[in-house]
Amino acid sequence: MKHIKIIVLNLIALLGCSIMLQAQNNYKNWSDIIRKSDAAWFATPEAQTIAENVLLYQRNIGGWPKNIEMQKPLSEAEKQSLIALKSDLHDITTDNGATCQEMLFLAKMYKQKPDERYKKAFLLGLDYLLEAQYDNGGWPQFYPLKKGYYTHITYNDDSMFHILSILKQIAETSDYNGIPISQDYVAKAKVAFDKGITCIIKTQYKQNGVLTAWCAQHDENTLAPAKARAYELPSLSGKESAKIVLLLMSINNPSPEVITAVKSACTWFEKTKITNLEEKRILNDAGKIIDKKMIPATNASPIWARFMELDNNEPFFSDRDGVKKKSLDEIGGERKNGYAWYTDEPKEPLKKYPSWEKKYAFEKSEKKKAESENVITVAQDGSGDFKLIQDAINATKAFPYENVTIHIKNGTYYEKIRIPEFNNNISLIGESKEKTIITYDDYFGKMNLGRNSTFYTYTMLVEGNDFSASNLTIQNSSGDIGQAVALSIMGDNAYVFNCNILGNQDTLYASGNNSRQYFKDCYIEGTTDFIFGKATVLFENCQIHSLKNSYITAASTPEGTAFGFVFKNCTLTADKNATQVYLGRPWRIYAKTVFIECKMGNHIVPQGWENWSKPEAEKTAFYAEYNCSGEGFKPKERVKWSYQLSKKEAKKYTVENVFSKVQRFF
CATH class of the missing domain: 1.50.10.20 (Glycosyltransferase)
Known part of the structure; x- marks a missing residue:
């Protein structure tokens, strides 16, 4: 009886397998499976079996060949052949829906069964689409390029429509049918989508x-x-x-x-x-x-x-x-x-x-x-709405629902600017970074307001939230005469793009309670502690220039704050007379400063960091680097109480993590 029971069970199992394979074979078209409206089906063993085929057919470059009926069962020999083809670069395409439809299928699978292999394969496919795009915004039919008409920009069979639809959804939602997309990919998708639309036009x-x-x-x-x-x-x-x-x-x-x-x-x-x-x-x-x-x-x-x-x-x-x-x-x-x-x-x-x-x-x-x-225009020649920037700011509504844009024409504006807390949602846009200059010359001794005089020396003070500035030079022109702030930001959610921030000691004061700030493609120069404060700040693709031997940063990060100053893909340069420059010292003992994939000149001292005569800060401050380069990057000679991040640790320093959630400018 026992043997008969085993035989019956085996027959049932075989019958089940036969039914499953038959069900797979009943699907005549791969495209019909991808577009199934029954979401729960993508959690079934049948769907998972097909997903294994999809993963096998994907090439290492990220794309798939076309006209493959992925639902058809594969023999072991066929599976081994596909594994051997992984590195092959021929016949990979977006024609006839290839690659885009496999990415959609994997996204639907991931939503029902969050297998990390599905997400990884999807992102590899996204990498493929981004890599295959021409500089003019179009896509070829095959990538790597295949000789002949296949190199043409291809709208045929809606190829570019499918690609751009994927990129549009990612750029707008940070998600693709259930797969969460990091902000790095979102930014790339936005750029690629915009280029694609330009190509279409x-x-x-x-x-x-x-x-x-x-x-x-x-x-x-x-x-x-x-x-x-x-x-x-x-x-x-x-x-x-x-x-x-x-x-x-x-x-x-x-x-x-x-x-x-x-x-x-x-x-x-x-x-x-x-x-x-x-x-x-x-x-x-x-x-x-x-x-x-x-x-x-x-x-x-x-x-x-x-x-x-x-x-x-x-x-x-x-x-x-x-x-x-x-x-x-x-x-x-x-x-x-x-x-x-x-x-x-x-x-x-x-x-x-x-x-x-x-x-x-x-x-x-x-x-x-x-x-x-x-929209307000400032022009010194009288052709705008105002001649002075401060007058334009004073004319804006308090707490506006929509962003207020102040266009500033070329000129040197000798003004001390304050954007109050009630003037939020303001964007200052210069006509050109080199020729739109805001400058003032207050400094510590000139203010003579006691021990905190530094904080009154600003050329521009931003207290309002949701501020942005682009294509400007903001300068404290007092010279090397002590503490003299060029730009002071106290508000939350600030974005500074393509600007020059010029000064000497204390050039940039990045502070404010729970303030988050993003500096991108900027040039920032100074002498001592010329980037200081307690804000959470990401500096990306910036040039940080030291004018003499001293310290670049002086963070005062509050205790318990996840991030302080983060420099990513920045270049650290110096004047010829600056040969002994520290990456930073702790203004307050919980200071946090990290340099990731930055290029450091030989002016950076081997020890890298200094404790500002605060030995207790060696236990509480967090100073770290990851995968930097240049003559000034000497990880083995850094002070023992600093860190070299692992690859896994460095991965957490993304825009979305640093700023907790995606902000208007980020």
């Missing part, structure tokens, strides 16, 4: 000076319509242009260029629609198309030709000989029946266009109204 074809639509392929260098296969001649595409327009219509706050592109394409769709023909398909007993006929009709549902002449929009057709024909009946049965020569896809953007246009018209009027209230 530049490739929209002008017919006799009028914008129309797009070709299935465009030359990767000239951006002109290009040929692919013999029967895919340069032309305007009724099919591919539809998805491009839908993508453009999905953009929030579209630029004037995007609006013009959508309007022009929809006008072209209306002009080129065909309402006097219907396609009739003749099928055999197996359901296969054996003939197509275009039948004259009255008020037929609109269709569009796949290929239209560039100069007059006339439909044309072509066999594998590449010779243009005027009707479908003129080409052989293999191409006539095996290719989609007509499409109804432009119906969707045309259906959405009226509401899109209405929404845009409303938003445009509202935006214009808001801009008149929230």
Whole structure:
């Protein structure tokens, strides 16, 4: 009986496996599986089995080959063959939905079953998409590049639409169908998406000076319509242009260029629609198309030709000989029946266009109204709203709901600027970093206000939250005469981009209670403790320049704060007379300062850090470095109480971690 029971159980198990394999084989198309609406299915053993195939087919570079039915069971020999192909760089593509559809499948899998392998494979696919993009914003059909027409910018079969849809979702939500995306990837996705849209705008074809639509392929260098296969001649595409327009219509706050592109394409769709023909398909007993006929009709549902002449929009057709024909009946049965020569896809953007246009018209009027209230220009020659920056700040509303932008024209503004706590949401944008200069010359001795005189010496004081500044020089011009602050930020959520912060001792005071600040692509110079304070600050891609032998930082990070001063990918330079410079010393004993992947000149002393005659700070301060370079990076000679971070430890110093949550500017 026992043996019979075992046999029965084995038969049941085999039957279960057979049913499962049969269920897999019942899926005729891989694309149907990916788009299953039953989310719970992606947690089933059946889905997990298919996911193992998807992981096997992915190449090390991150992409997948096309036209693979991932649901088909693999033998052990086939699995070993796929493992051997991992490093192969041939036939990896986004054509026919490849790579994008596998990424979507893995995201759906991860949402139901958070296997880190799915997330890792998805991110590897994202790396592939980002790497494959041309500098002009387009994507080739195959990457690494495959010789021939495959190098053209490819809209064919909606390839770029699928790529840009992925990047758009990541850039807007920091998530892709359940996979959380780090801010590093979000930033890259935003840049890649914007470049892709720029490419789309530049490739929209002008017919006799009028914008129309797009070709299935465009030359990767000239951006002109290009040929692919013999029967895919340069032309305007009724099919591919539809998805491009839908993508453009999905953009929030579209630029004037995007609006013009959508309007022009929809006008072209209306002009080129065909309402006097219907396609009739003749099928055999197996359901296969054996003939197509275009039948004259009255008020037929609109269709569009796949290929239209560039100069007059006339439909044309072509066999594998590449010779243009005027009707479908003129080409052989293999191409006539095996290719989609007509499409109804432009119906969707045309259906959405009226509401899109209405929404845009409303938003445009509202935006214009808001801009008149929230955009101010400062110009010394009187051509703006104000001649002085402080007057412009004083004229802004207290606690505005929307950001107030103050454009500052080139000039040297000798002003002592204060942005009070009630003037939040202010952005100062200079005309140019080199020629828009805000300067003042207060210093400790001049103020003569007692032991705390330093804090009154600022050229610019920011007390309001949600402040940003870009394309400016902010300077304390008093010279090397003691403490003299150029920029003092006390508010939370501040962003300073592409600015020069110039001074000597105490150039930048980054402080405020729970203040978070982000300096990107800035030049900051000084002598002693020229970056000091208790704020949490990320300095990224900045040049930190020492004017003489002294100390760069003097953090006063409060006890229990997760991060203090964080320098990432910065370059540390110095004047010729500065040969003995410390990375920092603790203004207060819980100081935190970290340098990550920074390049350090030979002016940095081997010991790196100094305790400011506070031996207790050696136990409480946190001074660290990771993977830095340059003559000044001497990790083995640093003071024993500093740290060299591990790769795992360094990974936590991301924008989202440093600032707890994504802020308006981050």
